[in-house]
Amino acid sequence: MTGTAASIAQQDQEIPDIVAGLRATFDTGATRPAAWRRRQLRGLRSFLTNHTRAIEEALYDDLRKGRTESHLTEIGGVLAEIDHALRHLERWMKPRRATVPMNMKPATARIHPEPLGVCLIIAPWNYPLTLTLNPLVGALSAGNAAVVKPSELAPATSALIAGLLPRYVEAVAVVEGAVEETTLLLEQRFDHIFYTGNGTVGRIVAAAAARNLTPTTLELGGKSPVFIDETADMAVTARRLAWGKFTNAGQTCVAPDYVLVTPAARDSLLSALPGTIREMFGPNPRTSSDYGRIVNDRHFQRLTRLLAEGKPLAGGPSDAAERYIAPTVLTDVPHGAAVMTEEIFGPILPVLTVRDVHEAIDFINARDKPLSLYAFTRDRAARRALLEKTSSGGIVYNAPMIHLGVPNLPFGGVGESGMGAYHGKTSFDAFSHRKPVLSKPTRPDTLRLIYAPHTSRSFAFIAKAVARTHPILGKER
Template sequence: MSNYQSIFDVQKEFFFTDGTKTYEWRIDQLNRLEKMLVENQEAFCRALKQDFNKPPFEQLFEITVPLGNIKYYKANLRKLMEPEPVAIPEGLEKTGNKGIIYKEPFGVTLVIGPFNAPVLLLLDPAIAALAAGNPVILKPANTTPTVAALFAELIPRYFEPQAVNVVTGGREEITELLKLPFDFIFFTGSSSVGKVIMRAAAENLTPVILELGGQNPTVVDETANLDIAVDRIAWGHNAISGQWCIAPGYVYVHESIASQFIDKLKKSTLKMYGEDPQQSPDFARMISEHDTERVASYIIPEKVVLGGRYDIKARYVEPTILYPSTWEDPALQQEIFGPVLPVMVYADFKEMVDIIKRKPKSLAAYIFSKNQKNIDHFLNSVSFGGGCINQTNLHCWIDSLPFGGVGYSGMGKYYGKAGFDALSNTKAMLIGNPDLELDVFPPYANKDIAKNLSIFG
């Protein structure tokens, strides 16, 4: 029996005691997680800095967002756990029957986190799972080894192993973990690995949430406030050195404002990161030399209007704008996941939207416009996980907005109530009147079946 099997068995046996289903257990786990984050904030920030030079704002972001998520669940947990009365056919209701929806935890949950937000995107799914009453096994990204080691040190200090445990390692460890019959799997990462997770989950018919990625479209029409648009696009694309699953992946800008947009976007990027972004304290590094080389290969020198420099050994790619780009360019053949931004020009709004809608469905999409007809047409025509109008990126940290992908960019939503519901099995119950006489059973001869069945209508 593998060590992972024993970890799983301990959590499974504890789950069978029904101990995780109480309000007190769930609140205790949330309090423990909150305490771990608050007491070790500096250690987490140092680890994020060590692994890929995350700037201070991005470090704190990884701590404050989970703390806000914990705050939401602590304030709303009793209400979320309450059985929910629902309407049933009038005839049944009048005869003393009731419809109730109960929410119960699935059971032992595996949470596999990504490298780009290795604290936040590991803990936010875990927070939803614990609030819903599920024991959790955490698998932090092996490509952020300092953060992973910190989790391995802290989790046993703050949690009982039957409630929360952690497994570190890479592909071999994940392969072994996926052989176990988990009750739920939550994965954040690439679409290619998402397919592997889904195939493994199918062996045990394990439900999954897959938070993946894709090439997120950003549209800037001729009515947009360009000063607002360029700042939000430059930050949204280049934060975490572009390694953000919801980052603007490419921009379509109307031909009448394209030159003006490019000039302003260049100035905004320079304002944020300076003439030499490699020296900027606010610009992160790529996660690996391999990924640095991959992203650098998308740079077409003759299309570079800003940036273009890179240093493989230093894991650095300069914030780069490619213009004018086309769908044949290397940067538009897949998710870039780096600080290289292709900009394309369009003339006809509906034709441009028709092109976007035929691409793989993205995790996010953004439009900058004051034209409500354009906005409505974009939202109605293009399928994507979620996004913003006249803003980028921030939609995914608001607990009232369910976050997740669609199609190639993932499945399932979480955050806030949506997260609690996603990590809970919906148990629908009809509570019958124990004294109601209802004869709809054989033999049917000489019975007014229609009258008896009328209560269901």
């Protein structure tokens, strides 16, 4: 399919012209009908199914992702998001009735969702397919035009998206490039900016958006903690913890960042983890088809510095030529070490001991609000304390990361871990304006008592009408 989609991978058009062209397309109203939105979603689905092998190869080239992991964490997630949107699109688009207070009747009210306009999606490198296309599902289902900026740090996936996606969707431009292109994009006026990445760049995006009063969704990261106590099933806990931490070589925004374990659970956890890692990746994870690599030399060097900040219980070896770092578990880590103050974003798991859930809560609350919080415990009181006494983007009991696969759960951060949310209908809402619509007949003219000139009769009517919400005025009769 071809249409108003465009790729400027060869820079054959200027970015301002691309944005202006998309705005002209949006202004025609072409993107508003449900049929257009469904066609784009189906086109996006065809892009994924028609080029599955090429996508697998690009993800392997960029991050050494295995085929199964690519389907589990990239291709399959986007397909599920598309199918969910197609199933529910008509209901999402339908105006919702709103209640009118008695003193405003007769009247009808509804909330009418409408597209925002031209949106910018800036994607990261760690999940370069799903974190580019999942927000696009929301933008297209809501009836918007969009500019998509894939990450230059995943060049194979970026080139694939730029070269193939425009054949399948309309009113979408793909802009490749690095800082220069992103800076130029941020100088344009958009109606919404969706950014996934780190807080440093997130602040730059927010500042640029503020110049045009553009709303933003910022999907950031941070240090997602794990609490484990002696009531947990330790064999299952170790498997799920290792899977969540070492998928994509730990380069996941919601990966477990560090563990807080009670003394009674510590030994059994530390006994289980090395064997679990061997079961998943073999005695030499370097040779496993299921274990990835670090994205570039800069991140590899950053991570190798963190390896020295504790005692390796498992893992530790690294190879700069391959950008390989073994799945590593660290103990005896100082609380002030860099591995405990920086987001790790790699295959290094520090394990710290805390007295109980209350000390864990104090530890978590002394730091920035995490994107996700995980707890492996059967203790209902501990679960309730973590839920009520901490703040995080989301909380999951007895498993890491799987909340991303539930389309009816909004996904997003709070504070330093981000603002706004998406997935499922939340994505549709993120890229929509919920416009209030009120209709009041002219006969009978029930507003006549509030017109000037005001009399004691009109004052009495107004005072009675607003007494519940304005008690002071209600008493002055």
